Amino acid sequence: MTSVLVVDDETALRRALRINLSARGYAVTTAKDGASALLAAATEHPDLVLLDLGLPDIDGIEVIRELRTWSAMPIIVLSARQRPADRIQALDTGADTYVTKPFGMDExxxxxxxxxxxxxxxxxxxxxxxxxxxxxxxxxxxxxxRRGGVAVHLTRTEWAILEQLVRNPDSLISGKHLLTTIWGPEYADRGHYLRVYLAQLRRKLEPEPSRPRYLLTEPGVGYRFAPEA
Incomplete structure (x- = not known):
């Protein structure tokens, strides 16, 4: 089943797309703004993204730019902007297709x-x-x-951070990348968020949370997962 992330600030349109796409066999997740879209993309890993450009918090172009720093998933823009310059900017930034509103379901x-x-x-x-x-x-x-064979409960945000780290073992991931991917571009300078969540993850997973062996901090740079500690 193909999973689709629908990003639009219009409640009626999100609902209509969810109903129509679900009826046709798609698994649909929705987001009403850019920050929640980036979080959903990082945690749910949809196959495709349907993205409005006129979002209330982050312009859709910035969402495309951020997604393209780590994902090649197809992005279909759904926008009321009809100027050729807008279409060109979206495609040059990384969108695959540009559909102008209003559009037909068949299209x-x-x-x-x-x-x-x-x-x-x-x-x-x-x-x-x-x-x-x-x-x-x-x-x-x-x-x-699992730790010691017992499932460990992680919050959605804890999982989003851990997943990015374990998918890139021994690689340094900048704090800015984690913040913008999980919370959104406007959170790029809020490093204390990561310090809080990494402390929580260490308490749940590390044998000695005060002396981490696996979830490491590179001061002033970012974080790294060391599986062979």
């Missing part, structure tokens, strides 16, 4: 089918990813974390 479904064909040709099926350490195991595909 949108055709765009989705094109995007799905691209996915089928370009993206091999991702194998189940299970990351093991001596202290805990992270099943990324199932979104389950």
């Amino acid at each position: 949108l479904l055709a765009c989705l089918r094109v995007a799905e064909r691209r996915l089928a040709l370009a993206t091999p099926a991702e194998p189940d990813l299970v990351v093991e350490t001596a202290a805990f195991t992270v099943d990324v595909s199932s979104k389950v974390v």
Whole structure:
């Protein structure tokens, strides 16, 4: 089943798209602004994104730009902006298709089918990813974390941070990247958010939270997951 993230500040349109796409076999997640869209993209990993440009907090162009720093998922813009310059800017930033409002459902479904064909040709099926350490195991595909064989409850935000780290073992991930991906671009300078959530993750997963072995801080730069500690 293809998963679709619908991003639009119009409640009626979000509801209509959810109903129509769900009836046609799509798994639909919705977001009403840019910050929640970036969070949903990072945590839900949709196959496709339907994105309005006129969002209340972050312009859709900035959402596209941020998504393209870490994902190649197809982005279909749905926008009332009809100037050629707007279309060109969106496509140059990383959108795959630009559909102007108002649009017909048949037109949108055709765009989705094109995007799905691209996915089928370009993206091999991702194998189940299970990351093991001596202290805990992270099943990324199932979104389950176990310590000593017992499932550990993580909040949605804790999982979003942990997933990005374990998907990139031994790689330094900047605090700015984590903040903008999970909370949104306007949170780029709020490093204390990460300090709080990393402390929570360490309490839940590290053998000695005050002396972390796996979830490491690189002062002034970012964070790193060291699976072979």
